[in-house]
Amino acid sequence: MELTERKKKVLRSIVDLYIRSAEPVGSKAIAQLPDMNYSPATIRNEMADLTAMGYLEQPHTSAGRVPSAAGYRLYVDELMADYRLSLDETQSINVAIEEKMQRVDELMEKVAKMVSQATDLPAISVASRSSGVTVKRFDLIMAGAGSIILVVMLSTDEVLNKLIKLPLNVDESDLKLLSAVLNATMTGISADEFTPNLMERVLNSAGMAASLVPVIVEFVMDTLRRQESTNLTVAGHVRLLEQPEYRSIDKAQRVLSSIDEGALSNLPAVMQNASGTKVLVGPENITEELKDTSVVMTKFDIGDGLQGMIGVVGPTRMDYAKVTARLSYFAESLSKMFNKPEQEQLPAAKE
Amino acid sequence: MELTERKKKVLRSIVDLYIRSAEPVGSKAIAQLPDMNYSPATIRNEMADLTAMGYLEQPHTSAGRVPSAAGYRLYVDELMADYRLSLDETQSINVAIEEKMQRVDELMEKVAKMVSQATDLPAISVASRSSGVTVKRFDLIMAGAGSIILVVMLSTDEVLNKLIKLPLNVDESDLKLLSAVLNATMTGISADEFTPNLMERVLNSAGMAASLVPVIVEFVMDTLRRQESTNLTVAGHVRLLEQPEYRSIDKAQRVLSSIDEGALSNLPAVMQNASGTKVLVGPENITEELKDTSVVMTKFDIGDGLQGMIGVVGPTRMDYAKVTARLSYFAESLSKMFNKPEQEQLPAAKE
DNA sequence: CTTAGCACTCGGGAACAATGAGTGCTAACA
DNA sequence: TGTTAGCACTCATTGTTCCCGAGTGCTAAG
Numbered sequence: 001m002e003l004t005e006r007k008k009k010v011l012r013s014i015v016d017l018y019i020r021s022a023e024p025v026g027s028k029a030i031a032q033l034p035d036m037n038y039s040p041a042t043i044r045n046e047m048a049d050l051t052a053m054g055y056l057e058q059p060h061t062s063a064g065r066v067p068s069a070a071g072y073r074l075y076v077d078e079l080m081a082d083y084r085l086s087l088d089e090t091q092s093i094n095v096a097i098e099e100k101m102q103r104v105d106e107l108m109e110k111v112a113k114m115v116s117q118a119t120d121l122p123a124i125s126v127a128s129r130s131s132g133v134t135v136k137r138f139d140l141i142m143a144g145a146g147s148i149i150l151v152v153m154l155s156t157d158e159v160l161n162k163l164i165k166l167p168l169n170v171d172e173s174d175l176k177l178l179s180a181v182l183n184a185t186m187t188g189i190s191a192d193e194f195t196p197n198l199m200e201r202v203l204n205s206a207g208m209a210a211s212l213v214p215v216i217v218e219f220v221m222d223t224l225r226r227q228e229s230t231n232l233t234v235a236g237h238v239r240l241l242e243q244p245e246y247r248s249i250d251k252a253q254r255v256l257s258s259i260d261e262g263a264l265s266n267l268p269a270v271m272q273n274a275s276g277t278k279v280l281v282g283p284e285n286i287t288e289e290l291k292d293t294s295v296v297m298t299k300f301d302i303g304d305g306l307q308g309m310i311g312v313v314g315p316t317r318m319d320y321a322k323v324t325a326r327l328s329y330f331a332e333s334l335s336k337m338f339n340k341p342e343q344e345q346l347p348a349a350k351e
Numbered sequence: 352m353e354l355t356e357r358k359k360k361v362l363r364s365i366v367d368l369y370i371r372s373a374e375p376v377g378s379k380a381i382a383q384l385p386d387m388n389y390s391p392a393t394i395r396n397e398m399a400d401l402t403a404m405g406y407l408e409q410p411h412t413s414a415g416r417v418p419s420a421a422g423y424r425l426y427v428d429e430l431m432a433d434y435r436l437s438l439d440e441t442q443s444i445n446v447a448i449e450e451k452m453q454r455v456d457e458l459m460e461k462v463a464k465m466v467s468q469a470t471d472l473p474a475i476s477v478a479s480r481s482s483g484v485t486v487k488r489f490d491l492i493m494a495g496a497g498s499i500i501l502v503v504m505l506s507t508d509e510v511l512n513k514l515i516k517l518p519l520n521v522d523e524s525d526l527k528l529l530s531a532v533l534n535a536t537m538t539g540i541s542a543d544e545f546t547p548n549l550m551e552r553v554l555n556s557a558g559m560a561a562s563l564v565p566v567i568v569e570f571v572m573d574t575l576r577r578q579e580s581t582n583l584t585v586a587g588h589v590r591l592l593e594q595p596e597y598r599s600i601d602k603a604q605r606v607l608s609s610i611d612e613g614a615l616s617n618l619p620a621v622m623q624n625a626s627g628t629k630v631l632v633g634p635e636n637i638t639e640e641l642k643d644t645s646v647v648m649t650k651f652d653i654g655d656g657l658q659g660m661i662g663v664v665g666p667t668r669m670d671y672a673k674v675t676a677r678l679s680y681f682a683e684s685l686s687k688m689f690n691k692p693e694q695e696q697l698p699a700a701k702e
Numbered sequence: 703c704t705t706a707g708c709a710c711t712c713g714g715g716a717a718c719a720a721t722g723a724g725t726g727c728t729a730a731c732a
Numbered sequence: 733t734g735t736t737a738g739c740a741c742t743c744a745t746t747g748t749t750c751c752c753g754a755g756t757g758c759t760a761a762g
Binding site: 059 | 735737738741
């Protein structure tokens with residue numbers, strides 16, 4: 001059975017009101033809305049229908065109506081009006097993004113904080129990688145007595161290093177040999193393509209510095225794997241407490257600790273083949289504890305084969321329109337920022 | 352007026368009981384304790400005295416007594432019995448510490464998580480540096496078309512790097528010259544010893560690669576400053592909600608957000624010249640919001656001029672003995688771990 | 703100095719009534 | 733046939749009252 005226009009209008013109004021008030025909405029309140037030219041009684045009839053159809057719920061006989069999960073779903077998919085960001089809002093988002101940032105993980109942490117602040121809700125962020133990472137280049141630097149610095153440049157242009165202190169003596173030429181061997185055999189190889197066989201080969205041709213090889217290999221494998229693992233950051237947990245549905249400590253605690261314990265860690269997988277902004281309404285969430293919690297997520301492009309995701313966690317009754325708008329704007333601005341030609345990398349030399 | 356032995360015993364018992372129950376303690380409960388051979392009436396008299404002296408408080412006429420801040424202070428300083436860690440406890444702490452860790456900041460994050468888990472309270476951790484950090488050594492690596500890797504080794508033996516992409520052409524020999532200049536002029540210099548004068552000198556002798564200098568200097572200064580700034584990590588916020596005193600959302604929210612907003616960031620300064628474990632009881636805390644919250648902190652040594660601090664945030668009524676014991680044990684184990692000869696750094700080459 | 707006894711205080715919970723927002727249904731109206 | 737006014741009914745919430753009991757301080761006796 002298809003919904004009549006009027007039913008849609010009523011449903012939308014109920015969700016809108018409920019989002020604002022967090023309290024069951026009665027027929028009278030709806031009837032009083034400016035562009036609703038019907039009496040409470042008529043609205044009541046519509047509400048009874050919508051309840052029968054599963055879009056609304058009634059906490060108890062003498063209370064107003066509350067949207068059901070199906071109601072939210074419909075709202076999000078069809079009914080919700082676009083929210084237009086005000087100039088103030090876009091500006092404060094832009095200012096936030098302009099802050100300088102360093103490494104990817106630190107950056108994602110900051111992004112999460114910013115999103116949380118912009119939405120007044122806990123926010124999550126992840127950076128994940130579509131393709132396997134490999135090493136592009138090895139360098140070994142002799143750094144004083146018994147210290148060697150290993151510098152590794154990844155296929156993503158990220159550079160990592162490790163200080164190796166070792167008791168045995170190797171000299172510059174040994175290192176040169178070893179680094180040549182490494183560059184010849186181990187570049188372009190992802191973590192799971194590395195075989196004991198290959199290890200054997202490297203060891204055999206490594207000469208004097210062979211004892212360094214296991215340390216190096218371990219570091220590299222560790223690094224590559226770490227690059228692939230997506231590390232989910234959550235920021236602004238506390239803001240969940242501002243929401244009326246979490247005024248009961250028990251509930252708040254359950255939700256917050258399940259988040260702390262990684263209940264959201266499968267979100268990246270869920271988003272994998274989704275595009276744009278995705279809304280997970282209450283029961284669509286995987287974990288039991290989060291069943292009256294919703295998640296809104298958006299992807300954005302970091303460049304270098306890295307994909308970012310930002311999202312917001314909140315009560316099922318959250319202002320989807322507003323949240324979605326802010327997230328999209330954020331995502332867009334971030335994409336732009338990452339993909340514009342890197343210019344301020346090298347400011348014109350002074351004088 | 353000095354406290355009699357019996358008064359001390361009563362006070363200690365009251366605090367002990369209150370720590371467990373979180374509820375005002377009455378004379379009867381104290382009188383019933385195994386080694387308390389007095390009647391409730393006698394205890395009442397003592398309690399009246401202790402109240403007059405400011406060590407106890409009475410929420411209302413017909414309730415039991417609750418320790419005042421002064422009461423806790425006395426308890427922590429003189430009365431509290433040593434808590435002995437059980438074998439189970441030490442073991443689980445050891446297991447936690449054995450986990451492998453990488454960079455210092457990541458490490459401190461993990462430590463905070465561990466401490467929080469071990470104490471069932473929110474935990475904080477900081478690593479701070481007593482002396483200024485300087486650069487020990489510069490290396491520049493030519494990494495393919497227009498890419499240069501800057502590798503910097505700090506006085507702390509930490510190694511950092513940055514990829515510089517630049518449009519202009521420099522060759523190996525230019526880089527050699529520049530790195531020689533850098534090593535000659537800018538090593539051993541801390542962030543605030545760097546003068547425009549020095550910058551001038553470096554620029555003049557840098558030759559072809561002079562346009563790299565500003566980027567390098569900016570990175571180095573940034574890095575050095577970042578090394579000095581102490582970054583405070585908080586973990587396990589949620590556990591605060593388990594405590595009965597934070598069952599009121601408003602209170603919990605106030606405390607949690609003031610923590611989130613950095614209310615604890617001056618703790619390192621407070622600890623600076625303290626030694627061992629320090630307990631900050633309620634009102635001794637600086638921020639208004641944290642006035643019925645206490646903090647227990649311990650220092651430990653990371654080596655390389657780095658100093659670690661771990662601590663716990665909880666209600667003023669917290670089990671100081673237990674918390675202190677766990678913290679000290681943690682601190683000790685961490686110190687040991689960091690300062691033992693680095694051996695597994697280089698496992699014997701296989702075969 | 704210790705303790706039994708007792709009158710007194712007062713917070714918290716149970717029981718109960720009043721309030722009012724909201725509903726569903728029926729009947730009248732356009 | 734769709735809309736609306738009217739009305740009886742439901743039920744969560746709020747306020748009131750009352751009672752209970754834990755705990756106290758004081759006094760007087762041991």
